[in-house]
Amino acid sequence: MTRSFLIKTAATIVFLGVWEGICRAGWVNPIILAPPSAIVAALYSSGWQFLDAFQLTILCIVFAAALAWLIGIGFGLLVGLSPLGYGIFSPLLTGVFAIPLITLYPLFLVWFGIGPGSKIAFAVLSGSIPIALNTMDGVRLIDRGYIKLARSIGASPLQAYLRIYFPLSLPAILSGLRIGTSLVVISVVVCEMLASVNGLGFWISYNRTLFNTGHVYLGITLAMACVMLVNFGLGHIERRYAALGEARPAKAARV
Amino acid sequence: MKSDVVPKPAAVSIRGVDKKFGNGFHALDKISLDIADGQFLSVVGPSGCGKSTLLQIVAGLVPASGGKVLLDGHPVVGPQPHEVAVVFQDALLLPWKTTLQNVEFPLDLQGVPAAERRAKSLEMLDLVGLSAFADAYPQQLSGGMRQRVSIARGLAQDPRIILMDEPFGALDEQTRIRMGQELLRIWERSRKTVLFITHSLAEAIFLSDVVVVMGRNPGRILERMEVPLPRPRSSDVMGSDVFGQMRNRLWHLLNDEIDRTDQAAPEL
Amino acid sequence: MSLGRQILIGQVLIVALFLASWELATRTGVIGIDTLAPFSTAVERLIELFGTESFRRDFGATASRVAIAFAIGAPAAVICGFILGEWREVERMTRPVVNFALGIPQSIFLPIFILVFGIGALQKIVFGITHLFFVTLVNTIGAVRSIPSEQVTALRSFGASRWQIYLRLYLPGMLPLVLTGLRLGMIFNILGVLLAEMYVAQNGLGKAIFNWGESGDTVPLTAAIIAVSVSTILLNEIMRVFERRAMRYRLEVGS
Numbered sequence: 001m002t003r004s005f006l007i008k009t010a011a012t013i014v015f016l017g018v019w020e021g022i023c024r025a026g027w028v029n030p031i032i033l034a035p036p037s038a039i040v041a042a043l044y045s046s047g048w049q050f051l052d053a054f055q056l057t058i059l060c061i062v063f064a065a066a067l068a069w070l071i072g073i074g075f076g077l078l079v080g081l082s083p084l085g086y087g088i089f090s091p092l093l094t095g096v097f098a099i100p101l102i103t104l105y106p107l108f109l110v111w112f113g114i115g116p117g118s119k120i121a122f123a124v125l126s127g128s129i130p131i132a133l134n135t136m137d138g139v140r141l142i143d144r145g146y147i148k149l150a151r152s153i154g155a156s157p158l159q160a161y162l163r164i165y166f167p168l169s170l171p172a173i174l175s176g177l178r179i180g181t182s183l184v185v186i187s188v189v190v191c192e193m194l195a196s197v198n199g200l201g202f203w204i205s206y207n208r209t210l211f212n213t214g215h216v217y218l219g220i221t222l223a224m225a226c227v228m229l230v231n232f233g234l235g236h237i238e239r240r241y242a243a244l245g246e247a248r249p250a251k252a253a254r255v
Numbered sequence: 256m257k258s259d260v261v262p263k264p265a266a267v268s269i270r271g272v273d274k275k276f277g278n279g280f281h282a283l284d285k286i287s288l289d290i291a292d293g294q295f296l297s298v299v300g301p302s303g304c305g306k307s308t309l310l311q312i313v314a315g316l317v318p319a320s321g322g323k324v325l326l327d328g329h330p331v332v333g334p335q336p337h338e339v340a341v342v343f344q345d346a347l348l349l350p351w352k353t354t355l356q357n358v359e360f361p362l363d364l365q366g367v368p369a370a371e372r373r374a375k376s377l378e379m380l381d382l383v384g385l386s387a388f389a390d391a392y393p394q395q396l397s398g399g400m401r402q403r404v405s406i407a408r409g410l411a412q413d414p415r416i417i418l419m420d421e422p423f424g425a426l427d428e429q430t431r432i433r434m435g436q437e438l439l440r441i442w443e444r445s446r447k448t449v450l451f452i453t454h455s456l457a458e459a460i461f462l463s464d465v466v467v468v469m470g471r472n473p474g475r476i477l478e479r480m481e482v483p484l485p486r487p488r489s490s491d492v493m494g495s496d497v498f499g500q501m502r503n504r505l506w507h508l509l510n511d512e513i514d515r516t517d518q519a520a521p522e523l
Numbered sequence: 524m525s526l527g528r529q530i531l532i533g534q535v536l537i538v539a540l541f542l543a544s545w546e547l548a549t550r551t552g553v554i555g556i557d558t559l560a561p562f563s564t565a566v567e568r569l570i571e572l573f574g575t576e577s578f579r580r581d582f583g584a585t586a587s588r589v590a591i592a593f594a595i596g597a598p599a600a601v602i603c604g605f606i607l608g609e610w611r612e613v614e615r616m617t618r619p620v621v622n623f624a625l626g627i628p629q630s631i632f633l634p635i636f637i638l639v640f641g642i643g644a645l646q647k648i649v650f651g652i653t654h655l656f657f658v659t660l661v662n663t664i665g666a667v668r669s670i671p672s673e674q675v676t677a678l679r680s681f682g683a684s685r686w687q688i689y690l691r692l693y694l695p696g697m698l699p700l701v702l703t704g705l706r707l708g709m710i711f712n713i714l715g716v717l718l719a720e721m722y723v724a725q726n727g728l729g730k731a732i733f734n735w736g737e738s739g740d741t742v743p744l745t746a747a748i749i750a751v752s753v754s755t756i757l758l759n760e761i762m763r764v765f766e767r768r769a770m771r772y773r774l775e776v777g778s
Binding site: 143145146148149151152153154155156159163164167168 | 311314316333334335336337339340341343344345347349351360361364365408412
């Protein structure tokens with residue numbers, strides 16, 4: 001393990017060195033590709049200004065993700081349990097998801113203005129759909145026996161949803177959350193790039209027009225890191241939970 | 256042992272219960288049946304005779320199309336978790352809860368204080384012989400053990416009536432026989448009123464005071480038989496003449512019914 | 524009444540309710556025309572727009588970019604997918620790269636595409652191709668994998684030539700999944716081209732939509748969004764019909 005770690009570190013250093021060298025030698029147009037040193041330099045240029053932008057973006061993401069989770073899971077739970085509700089809404093939402101939703105963003109600009117409101121609203125829309133779809137699928141696959149059990153032990157509808165159906169469909173919900181939250185992050189950044197006055201996406205776009213290529217690469221790297229963090233973090237939880245459900249009898253002792 | 260005692264009032268009284276489904280299928284045709292307090296009554300019948308539907312109507316999970324069910328004289332209008340516990344064919348345990356937490360779950364939902372529900376649940380786990388597995392998760396238990404947890408969960412609700420819908424139907428033959436013996440032991444200590452649905456004739460005779468045979472198309476009662484075997488019973492009774500004769504009789508009854516309905520409904 | 528019919532009625536009701544409340548709210552002035560154009564007005568405007576030279580040019584520009592990107596990217600992805608699917612060792616080596624590329628949010632790399640490819644049609648087409656490539660590739664690899672190896676062995680033992688195996692076994696077997704890959708690729712492709720046009724462009728439907736949004740001109744904006752939504756939903760459903768046909772064909776050939 002330490003050996004492979006060493007190899008990876010060495011490979012990374014060589015890679016960065018070659019990258020830096022190619023840029024320094026002037027073999028690549030500096031507008032197209034910035035050397036690693038320029039990307040690092042972009043961090044502290046203009047007095048850590050990008051941190052403000054990044055902070056705003058993170059706030060938008062957290063807010064939008066919370067709303068998308070709530071709406072997506074809530075809707076999915078309510079609709080997925082009835083075969084009729086599932087039959088109606090699953091194809092409709094799948095169909096809506098085929099639309100390039102980004103074309104709705106200008107409409108959101110008209111409704112919510114150029115500030116964070118339009119980003120959050122759009123991110124909630126695009127993020128909640130896959131969460132709702134996955135939750136529905138998860139709830140639909142619950143053994144119908146649990147519904148009878150819930151009623152026979154006198155669970156109230158709220159208790160049944162929160163304490164039985166929700167945890168039972170959690171593996172599917174988690175994979176929806178991974179996809180949906182990634183989409184929230186991407187949506188916020190892309191919306192900021194398209195039209196905004198602040199935020200990480202705006203910072204990237206603004207520096208692109210100034211041909212500050214190092215800044216552009218830094219911003220994109222950060223945005224990508226956020227997406228990967230979400231993907232990896234929620235994916236990790238998803239796999240652990242799935243493993244819990246699949247665990248076979250360790251010691252299938254007597255009867 | 257029981258016939259000469261003053262008859263107790265019926266714990267469950269099924270009166271003219273009729274069930275037709277939306278697609279026109281006549282599942283139950285005016286079923287009437289009484290289960291005495293503390294009695295173990297089994298229902299056997301070919302698949303499609305509506306025996307599971309009958310149980311779910313008694314449980315208040317499914318509404319009847321006609322007739323009514325009385326529990327101690329009170330009509331059933333919905334699930335009655337304090338009066339009735341249901342044990343299903345699948346154990347239906349919650350995989351993220353331990354054995355003990357699963358048994359506690361119905362009491363937890365009803366807001367029973369933690370200490371009280373814990374004591375009660377431990378007692379029931381002890382009764383089904385799974386005290387040692389209180390902290391295990393369902394995935395670590397065998398199929399038979401899971402079903403015993405599910406029985407303990409039903410008992411912990413402290414119902415007067417337990418409805419069991421083919422509880423051992425998903426288990427292999429060996430486990431099934433052992434679970435039957437186990438259930439008998441548990442029942443003899445708790446003496447609840449039990450309505451037990453099964454496919455297995457031997458299981459029904461071995462466990463019950465009364466066996467009811469149902470026919471299908473439409474679902475109705477063909478015969479009601481007292482089981483004249485003394486209690487407590489051990490597995491030895493299965494070798495007795497009385498047992499063999501009863502089993503033979505039930506087998507012929509069901510066989511004739513299947514022959515009759517097969518001719519009437521050739522698609523089966 | 525059967526569940527299928529109930530579902531259909533429910534879906535029609537929901538779509539009708541959505542359109543009716545949209546129309547009613549905007550007609551009665553509950554929602555002002557500055558916020559949202561009535562559905563009927565937008566549809567009327569859409570018909571008018573198709574009569575104007577400039578809109579036809581924008582629509583044509585976008586459609587041709589989407590078509591070119593698909594014409595280049597789709598065969599490339601299918602061929603690469605076929606090679607990777609057939610050539611297990613290469614696939615195993617390239618799998619981390621493909622998985623990594625699939626996980627990367629391509630949308631946020633848009634500024635780099637502009638740095639590299641400029642703001643013309645080429646950049647839109649390349650962006651469209653990268654959007655469609657990986658999803659089509661992965662589905663094609665999956666399609667090759669779905670061919671049972673026992674059947675290949677069986678055909679070989681009957682003395683079938685390599686081409687006969689490809690034609691009789693691979694083609695019908697792979698078709699459904701490849702079509703799924705092409706359909707998803709097309710959806711991503713359209714999204715990519717429109718997004719690129721909305722970001723920076725001289726013409727195209729995305730550009731037009733974005734401009735109408737910025738000027739708050741809701742009537743043509745709504746009209747264009749309807750045009751995009753209806754055409755993508757139609758395209759998606761048509762391609763799904765082919766998928767289902769291919770699935771039936773596969774089952775018939777297989778039996």
